[in-house]
Amino acid sequence: MRKMCVMLALLACLAGCGMTRPAGGTEPAATEPSGGEWGVLGAESVTPVPMQTQTQAPEETPEPKPASLAEICPEKVTVWLDGVAVEGLARDGAALVEAGQWTDRWSWFRGDGDGKTWSFTGEWTDEQAKPPEISCVEAERFSGVECVYYSGDEEEYWIPAEWVALRFGYQYLEDPEQQAVYVTPYVDTQEIPTGVSVPVLMYHAVSDDLWGIEELFVSPDDMRAQLEYLTENGYDPIFFSDLSHLSDYDKPVILTLDDGYDDNYTELFPLLQEYDVKATVFVITGFLGTEHYMTADQAREMSESGLVDIQSHTVHHPELEELDYDAQKDEISQSRLEVARVTGRIPYVLAYPSGSRNDDTLSIMPDYYALGVDMNGGTWVTGESWYKVDRIYISRMDTLDDFAAKLS
Ligand SMILES: [Zn+2]
Numbered sequence: 043m044r045k046m047c048v049m050l051a052l053l054a055c056l057a058g059c060g061m062t063r064p065a066g067g068t069e070p071a072a073t074e075p076s077g078g079e080w081g082v083l084g085a086e087s088v089t090p091v092p093m094q095t096q097t098q099a100p101e102e103t104p105e106p107k108p109a110s111l112a113e114i115c116p117e118k119v120t121v122w123l124d125g126v127a128v129e130g131l132a133r134d135g136a137a138l139v140e141a142g143q144w145t146d147r148w149s150w151f152r153g154d155g156d157g158k159t160w161s162f163t164g165e166w167t168d169e170q171a172k173p174p175e176i177s178c179v180e181a182e183r184f185s186g187v188e189c190v191y192y193s194g195d196e197e198e199y200w201i202p203a204e205w206v207a208l209r210f211g212y213q214y215l216e217d218p219e220q221q222a223v224y225v226t227p228y229v230d231t232q233e234i235p236t237g238v239s240v241p242v243l244m245y246h247a248v249s250d251d252l253w254g255i256e257e258l259f260v261s262p263d264d265m266r267a268q269l270e271y272l273t274e275n276g277y278d279p280i281f282f283s284d285l286s287h288l289s290d291y292d293k294p295v296i297l298t299l300d301d302g303y304d305d306n307y308t309e310l311f312p313l314l315q316e317y318d319v320k321a322t323v324f325v326i327t328g329f330l331g332t333e334h335y336m337t338a339d340q341a342r343e344m345s346e347s348g349l350v351d352i353q354s355h356t357v358h359h360p361e362l363e364e365l366d367y368d369a370q371k372d373e374i375s376q377s378r379l380e381v382a383r384v385t386g387r388i389p390y391v392l393a394y395p396s397g398s399r400n401d402d403t404l405s406i407m408p409d410y411y412a413l414g415v416d417m418n419g420g421t422w423v424t425g426e427s428w429y430k431v432d433r434i435y436i437s438r439m440d441t442l443d444d445f446a447a448k449l450s
Pocket of ligand 1: 300355359395396
């Protein structure tokens with residue numbers, strides 16, 4: 043677009059300078075490259091234009107040289123698009139991400155801009171679902187809510203992250219302390235088919251190094267046998283986020299591990315990779331990197347593998363029902379932020395430590411999470427309560443037969 047403008051400006055300039063194209067034939071050589079004659083050279087067949095008294099083109103308002111975008115928006119912000127960090131720009135409290143970055147992450151974002159709007163160009167089966175276009179303004183005039191259009195060497199469209207989140211129902215979380223913003227697809231429980239039985243298994247440690255309560259340590263050999271059992275018997279180990287397309291699975295099952303022990307990384311993770319099985323780990327964010335607990339880097343690596351969903355088990359593992367409202371809110375909201383900092387993804391499920399919760403807990407939860415899970419209760423039936431998800435406890439004492447019986 044910019045190059046086109048320059049060409050048009052040049053043509054306008056040629057006319058404005060009083061230069062005329064030769065009517066035909068060879069343009070006579072200009073023996074005097076400067077002077078009034080320029081106006082009439084070889085112009086016998088056209089009306090002569092007034093002689094120019096100046097040797098240069100008449101003054102036109104020069105098109106302002108665009109400042110670099112970095113000059114206009116010097117402040118940077120890291121924007122995490124579902125676990126992938128991209129460099130964004132911060133302006134007037136908005137975090138902006140270049141359109142190509144959105145498209146790289148979410149192909150439906152494909153679109154075109156005309157300097158005034160950004161329109162989506164994907165194919166939409168349902169016209170109602172076609173995303174709205176967003177109006178754009180030149181970078182210099184940006185006031186905080188619009189798409190920013192910038193024309194430098196190439197055209198750029200920078201779309202506010204919060205606009206995308208609001209329009210498309212994504213989770214959006216600002217982290218001013220870390221100059222970061224998180225955008226994560228939202229798990230909408232309204233899309234989950236109800237009345238479906240989904241066993242949600244609850245584990246803790248996977249190790250034969252029994253440094254704590256013995257029954258919480260499932261042997262790695264037993265874990266291997268259980269994963270083998272699941273895969274050989276047609277079970278589909280899924281994430282909670284897969285519940286929205288539950289009908290894709292014949293025998294869905296959700297494996298969960300509480301607390302975030304380091305053996306989940308050293309013992310369980312290789313098994314998950316070997317059997318290509320998904321599991322959800324509820325980490326206590328304040329314990330990450332302390333003795334017996336996985337580090338933030340290990341949690342991040344597992345999350346990036348696509349086999350482990352890192353979710354929240356609060357910051358300090360308190361009995362929530364013993365805390366007052368504000369203290370509960372701190373544990374619930376702060377752990378959400380801290381998981382996002384570790385994985386680049388906003389968590390959407392919280393496991394209540396020791397299953398402890400009360401009415402305050404249940405009133406706070408919907409502001410921060412889509413689902414809350416208990417310690418027991420048997421096989422969960424979807425839709426009974428999104429904040430009282432039942433689980434099935436698997437202990438070190440369970441034989442493979444016990445395990446199979448608990449699933450059925
Ligand atoms: Zn726990």
